[in-house]
Amino acid sequence: MAHAPVAHEAGHGGHHAEPGFWSKYVFSTDHKMIAMQYMFTGMALALVGGFMAYAFRMQNAFPGINVPGFGMVSPNEYNALVTNHGTIMIFWVAMPVLVAAFGNFLIPLMLGCDDMVFPRINRLSYQVFLLSAVVLIASLFVHGGGFAGAWTAYPPLSAKPQYSLTPLGSSLWVVAVALEFVAFLLGGINFVTTAMNSRAPGMKMYDIPMVVWMIVIASILFMASVGPLIAGAVMLFMDQNIGTAFFDPDRGGDPILWQHLFWFFGHPEVYVVLLPATGIVAEIITVFSRKKLFAYKTVLYTVFGTGVLSFTVWAHHQFIAGIDPRMANVFTITTLLISVPIAEMMFVYVATLYGGSITLSTPMLWALSFIATFLIGGVTGIFLGASGADIFLHDTYFVLAHFHYTFFPIAIIGTYAGVTFWYPKMFGRMLNETLGKIHFWGTFLGFNGIFIPLFLTGVAGDHRRIWSYGLFPEQSTQLLVDLRVFATCSMLFMLAFQPIFIFNFFWSLRRGEKAGPNPWRANTLEWQAPSPPPHGNFAELPRVYRGPYEYSHPDRKEDYWPQNAPA
Amino acid sequence: MADHAHSPSDAGHEGHDAHPHVNYWRVYWLLVGLLCVSVIGPMFGVKVVTIITAFGVAAYKAYLVAKNFMHVNLEKPFVTYLLLTVVVFMLLFFAGTAPDVMKREGTRWTKPEWVRAHEEALAHPPAPVTHGEHAPAAH
Amino acid sequence: MSAATRPIANTRSAAGVPTGRLAVWWVVASEVVIFGGLLGSYLMHRLAHDQWSVQAANTNTWIGAFNTLVLLSSSLAAVLGHQAALRGDGPKAARQLYLTMLGGATFVVVKAFEWTHEIHEGFTITSNTFWSFYYTAAGLHALHVIGGVIIMAFVAAEAKKNLELHRVELIGIYWHFVDIVWIFLFPLLYIAK
Numbered sequence: 001m002a003h004a005p006v007a008h009e010a011g012h013g014g015h016h017a018e019p020g021f022w023s024k025y026v027f028s029t030d031h032k033m034i035a036m037q038y039m040f041t042g043m044a045l046a047l048v049g050g051f052m053a054y055a056f057r058m059q060n061a062f063p064g065i066n067v068p069g070f071g072m073v074s075p076n077e078y079n080a081l082v083t084n085h086g087t088i089m090i091f092w093v094a095m096p097v098l099v100a101a102f103g104n105f106l107i108p109l110m111l112g113c114d115d116m117v118f119p120r121i122n123r124l125s126y127q128v129f130l131l132s133a134v135v136l137i138a139s140l141f142v143h144g145g146g147f148a149g150a151w152t153a154y155p156p157l158s159a160k161p162q163y164s165l166t167p168l169g170s171s172l173w174v175v176a177v178a179l180e181f182v183a184f185l186l187g188g189i190n191f192v193t194t195a196m197n198s199r200a201p202g203m204k205m206y207d208i209p210m211v212v213w214m215i216v217i218a219s220i221l222f223m224a225s226v227g228p229l230i231a232g233a234v235m236l237f238m239d240q241n242i243g244t245a246f247f248d249p250d251r252g253g254d255p256i257l258w259q260h261l262f263w264f265f266g267h268p269e270v271y272v273v274l275l276p277a278t279g280i281v282a283e284i285i286t287v288f289s290r291k292k293l294f295a296y297k298t299v300l301y302t303v304f305g306t307g308v309l310s311f312t313v314w315a316h317h318q319f320i321a322g323i324d325p326r327m328a329n330v331f332t333i334t335t336l337l338i339s340v341p342i343a344e345m346m347f348v349y350v351a352t353l354y355g356g357s358i359t360l361s362t363p364m365l366w367a368l369s370f371i372a373t374f375l376i377g378g379v380t381g382i383f384l385g386a387s388g389a390d391i392f393l394h395d396t397y398f399v400l401a402h403f404h405y406t407f408f409p410i411a412i413i414g415t416y417a418g419v420t421f422w423y424p425k426m427f428g429r430m431l432n433e434t435l436g437k438i439h440f441w442g443t444f445l446g447f448n449g450i451f452i453p454l455f456l457t458g459v460a461g462d463h464r465r466i467w468s469y470g471l472f473p474e475q476s477t478q479l480l481v482d483l484r485v486f487a488t489c490s491m492l493f494m495l496a497f498q499p500i501f502i503f504n505f506f507w508s509l510r511r512g513e514k515a516g517p518n519p520w521r522a523n524t525l526e527w528q529a530p531s532p533p534p535h536g537n538f539a540e541l542p543r544v545y546r547g548p549y550e551y552s553h554p555d556r557k558e559d560y561w562p563q564n565a566p567a
Numbered sequence: 568m569a570d571h572a573h574s575p576s577d578a579g580h581e582g583h584d585a586h587p588h589v590n591y592w593r594v595y596w597l598l599v600g601l602l603c604v605s606v607i608g609p610m611f612g613v614k615v616v617t618i619i620t621a622f623g624v625a626a627y628k629a630y631l632v633a634k635n636f637m638h639v640n641l642e643k644p645f646v647t648y649l650l651l652t653v654v655v656f657m658l659l660f661f662a663g664t665a666p667d668v669m670k671r672e673g674t675r676w677t678k679p680e681w682v683r684a685h686e687e688a689l690a691h692p693p694a695p696v697t698h699g700e701h702a703p704a705a706h
Numbered sequence: 707m708s709a710a711t712r713p714i715a716n717t718r719s720a721a722g723v724p725t726g727r728l729a730v731w732w733v734v735a736s737e738v739v740i741f742g743g744l745l746g747s748y749l750m751h752r753l754a755h756d757q758w759s760v761q762a763a764n765t766n767t768w769i770g771a772f773n774t775l776v777l778l779s780s781s782l783a784a785v786l787g788h789q790a791a792l793r794g795d796g797p798k799a800a801r802q803l804y805l806t807m808l809g810g811a812t813f814v815v816v817k818a819f820e821w822t823h824e825i826h827e828g829f830t831i832t833s834n835t836f837w838s839f840y841y842t843a844a845g846l847h848a849l850h851v852i853g854g855v856i857i858m859a860f861v862a863a864e865a866k867k868n869l870e871l872h873r874v875e876l877i878g879i880y881w882h883f884v885d886i887v888w889i890f891l892f893p894l895l896y897i898a899k
Contacts, residue, residue: 113715117725185736193729198715223736224653228660228743234842235747244831244838246747250680252755252835257747260664264743311656315663322676324666331663541714591789595782599775606771609897621893629886636785637882643722646731653735657742661750668750681754688757 029119030535034126035105036426041133042096043415048137049088054495056081061481061488063468076165078467079148084140086151087173090273091180092133094411098276099184099222100129102418103191103215105426109526109533110209112200112542112564116190125186132179139172147173150465152262155247155255159239171240178233181226188219200525200564202544206300207563209524209548210293213300214279218272221307225268232261259321263314270406271310275303277414278345281367284421285349287522288364289356290559292549294348302341302348309338319390328387335385339378346375357552357559362436366417369444370409377405380455395465398458401451408447416443416501423505424519428531429512435504439497446494453483453490521560524548528562594635601628730876734883737850741887744846745894748839752898761836762899764829769820770896773813774888780809781885784878787865791875796868803862803874806881810855817848840895847891850884 019028028034051069058065059073066072073081104122108115116122140146144166149158153174161167195216199208235246236258245251247258286293293299315323315331349371358364380402383389393399416439423431454462457480462469469475469484518527529538542564550561601624608620633639639647667673671681716725723731752758787802821841831841854877861877864870 108715111715113713113718115713115715117713117716118729119713189729189732189736192732193725194715196721196728197723197725198718199720203720223732224656224739227736227739227741228746230740231744231747231846234744234846238831238838238842242831244842245835246838249678252680252684252751254668254678254751256667257664257750260660260667261743261747264660264663311659312663322667322673324670324673327663327666591782591785595778598778602771602774602778605893605897606767609767609899617897621897625889625893628889632781632882632886632889636781637879642731645721646723649731649735650738653738653742656739657746660743661746664746665750665753668747669754671754684755684757688760 027123029115029123031104031108031116031119031122032426032533034122035101035103037126038096038104038129039101039419041130042093042101045088045092045133046097049085049093050495050498052081052085052088054491056085057488057491059467060469061484063470073467075467076145076148079150079465080140080146080166080169082465083148083150084136084146087177088136089407089411090151090269091177092136094273094407095180095184096129097415098273098280098411098418099215099218100125100187102211102276102280102422103187103219105422106526107191107194107212107215108198109425109529109537110212110524110548111195111198112203112525112538112544113194113198114536114538114541117194117198118190121186122190125183125190128179128186129183132176132183135172135179136176139169139176142166142168142172144169152266153236153258154262155236155239155258156249159236159247161240167240171237174233174237174240178230178237181230181233184219184222185226188223191219192216192223200542200544203563206296207544207547209279210282210296210299211276211279214275214282214303217303217307218275221268221275221310222272225265225272225311227265228261229265232258235261256318256321256323259318260315263317264311266317267314268307268310271306273410274342274406275307277370277410277417278349280414280418280421281349281370282352283522283524284363284367284417285352285356286549286551287421287520288359288361288367289353290551291352291356292547292551294351294354296547296549299345299348302345306338306341306345309334309341313338313385316385316387316390319387320394325387332385332387336382339382339385342378343375346371346378362431362433362440363417363421365437365440365444366413366420369440370413370417373405373413373447374409377402377407377409380405393458395463396458397454397462397464400464401454401458404451404454408451412443412447416440419505421520422526423508424515425526425529425531425533427509427512428515429508429510430515430519431508431512432504435500439500439504442497442500443494446490446497449490449493450487453487457483457487518562521558523550523560523562525563528564589635591635594631598628598631601631724872726872726876727879730879734879737883737887741843741846744843745890748843748894751835751839752894755836758834758836759899761829761834762895764824764827765840765896765899766820766823767896769816770892773816774892776809776813776816777885777888780806780813781882783809784881788875788878791865791871794868794871796865796871799871799874800862800866803858803865803877807855807858807862810851810858810881813851814848814855817844843891844895847884847887850887854881854884 025033055067055070055073056078058067058070059078064072104116147153147158147164147166147170149164149170153170157163158170158174161170164170195208195212235244238244239246239248239253245253247253247255249255282293282299312334313331315327316335319328319331353368360368380398384393384399384402420431420436423429460475460480462475462480462484466472466475469480515531517529517531519531520527525542525544526533528542544563545565545567546561546563548563550563552559553561605620605624608624609617611617633650639650671678671685719725721728783802783805787799787806790796790798790802824837829837831838858877858881861870861873865874
């Protein structure tokens with residue numbers, strides 16, 4: 001793990017000697033180190049998930065091609081690639097980076113305390129998470145190959161070996177996901193308890209930075225929604241291995257039960273990853289427009305409302321599964337309703353930017369692109385939320401493009417935004433701005449180039465999870481083939497720019513311009529600690545006097561006013 | 568370090584001590600009595616009575632344990648709201664899932680195995696089975 | 707973890723609830739959803755399968771009731787232990803916790819005999835979906851009982867030395883929750899036939 005060593009000052013009565021390699025980097029209980037562990041693991045798995053996307057997109061656009069670096073893609077391998085791409089990106093990239101890494105790093109710092117309230121449980125949560133990642137990777141290499149039943153794992157495909165063709169792979173997949181859930185339950189309790197109890201003196205509810213609220217609410221959503229799926233995962237595992245019939249219709253079970261158990265969690269899960277990303281964007285746009293967040297309380301209550309509402313929309317993923325059409329009515333209404341608070345949040349962000357003194361730094365570019373691309377994702381979701389339209393659009397590439405226009409901003413843009421913004425704090429160095437901007441444009445243009453064509457192919461009838469459209473004459477028109485090829489070439493274009501980020505990241509660790517504590521001249525407490533913060537974070541734990549977004553205050557000479565600066 | 572019971576982090580405990588302690592034994596015997604009621608209930612053979620004694624009693628017992636043993640009523644209100652909220656989420660889950668899972672047939676679908684089992688059970692009213700080998704194939 | 711290395715974060719209490727207790731309530735909340743999902747799924751199936759009463763008739767109500775009594779008694783011991791801890795009487799709190807653990811162990815042993823008998827009768831986890839739910843729900847619950855007993859052993863060991871007495875209440879809250887789950891499992895699996 002290459003990064004600048006955390007300075008080890010004698011923080012709060014530190015009478016311990018300099019720790020060795022293992023206790024400092026591997027068995028640390030320091031929230032910042034655990035954050036780094038989550039971040040690097042998540043980013044490593046992003047490379048795996050990205051490679052999978054590369055392989056299956058090449059096959060999709062050029063059926064039968066011998067994919068460089070992978071080989072021929074058989075139909076079963078194709079299914080395994082799309083399954084594990086989705087699973088990895090959601091559970092092993094978006095969640096660890098956005099929730100666990102940023103949560104772990106930021107929460108104690110932004111709240112002005114020295115660590116999480118349960119540092120050893122924090123360490124345990126990472127260890128369980130790492131185990132889950134190992135189990136998942138192992139599942140790819142066992143006899144039968146990786147699980148290939150889609151990340152949604154609907155039975156009987158996922159339950160019966162004669163359908164899944166990989167009883168060991170599918171069982172390991174379930175175990176990996178279950179372990180990941182346990183890891184995040186452990187971590188979530190830490191986040192929520194720390195945020196509720198360990199705020200700096202003087203920090204009232206409305207003085208908490210928005211990103212902390214978002215991560216905490218996301219943890220609450222996770223904890224309240226994952227239960228039924230844990231029950232379901234146990235039941236699925238038993239169906240796979242013991243011969244129970246929970247989801248086997250031939251023997252008294254019901255596969256729709258799995259769908260409900262899965263999506264009751266699955267929908268709040270997308271908000272679990274969305275909220276931290278929107279929180280990161282909120283922090284960035286306030287700093288780089290030198291303006292307070294427009295309507296902080298409104299955003300906060302909106303997020304509470306969205307969180308509650310997110311539990312009422314889940315069956316919009318099941319509109320054509322044969323659910324009761326009266327329930328489809330109900331879920332259409334709730335789904336369309338939930339678009340309102342999210343859209344309103346985006347408008348609040350635009351209002352925050354309006355009239356601001358805007359600096360188009362790399363983090364700001366990422367934050368702005370988040371708003372733009374997420375809006376497209378959200379708007380296209382409305383078509384899918386209407387059960388009538390969904391009858392046609394379900395399981396087409398339209399759905400896929402919709403959720404990539406939401407997930408990509410969340411997981412990729414949100415991550416790059418957060419990393420480029422907090423890199424100086426994490427490592428004490430500045431990233432190279434020029435490289436950052438080149439990387440941004442390559443990624444942004446590439447991303448749009450991938451998924452806009454896929455909206456079109458979806459509406460034209462391209463079904464998801466199809467190994468080769470050569471088998472379907474009506475989907476093999478020149479236009480559709482060209483669109484798929486364009487999408488894949490855009491992906492190659494986008495992938496070509498990622499090494500720039502990787503280079504920038506590691507090169508700047510040693511050669512970047514040294515960063516002071518507050519290079520962006522921001523208000524929140526993490527910027528009032530050294531860069532990088534030592535063990536214990538603050539030499540003297542701060543006291544808070546005001547909210548986090550007092551920028552460009554008329555009575556002040558400076559255009560920012562740190563939370564802990566006395567009046 | 569020796570007497571951790573009175574550290575600052577136990578600030579909330581002072582609230583507990585200030586309230587008169589419930590007689591835990593009295594609550595216990597009440598719980599045992601309710602247990603007896605719920606066991607005796609089905610012996611009347613009336614379905615409604617059984618449901619009330621079984622689940623009504625269970626709900627009340629849960630309330631008694633939560634209130635008197637877990638001291639939920641002495642906690643900050645947020646704890647009560649949190650617990651009620653997750654219970655409501657469970658009811659929500661039930662409400663959204665039951666229309667599909669609880670039914671043998673829908674508008675345009677059936678679960679053939681379920682229907683078959685149900686009709687068989689109707690045709691041959693079940694007598695309690697004592698050995699698994701003789702359990703009817705119906706599920 | 708000794709107080710000297712406990713983070714300062716741990717000693718703050720902005721929400722007005724001590725940190726440990728706050729965390730336990732969140733654990734209980736997430737466990738409610740786990741059991742709620744499982745029991746809700748069972749209930750939906752049970753309501754749709756009237757004929758499961760044939761299978762359900764084979765659960766032993768007396769054993770179930772006895773186990774309920776055992777858990778209720780262990781909850782009593784747990785709260786008496788909490789009372790002792792509040793008074794600062796660590797050894798007494800530890801004794802009450804040992805009684806609670808005894809209750810938990812009794813519960814698990816009785817269940818082992820009960821299940822052995824049922825399996826010998828032919829009611830295995832795969833013989834009928836009713837039994838699948840029965841063993842899964844009661845099994846998940848029993849795992850929580852065992853886990854609770856293990857944690858309680860650690861808490862009692864410290865309490866005996868008058869250390870970390872606040873944890874007696876915390877493990878007690880978890881234990882009462884496990885008791886409440888059984889309070890609902892008992893009628894679901896043993897009474898509502």
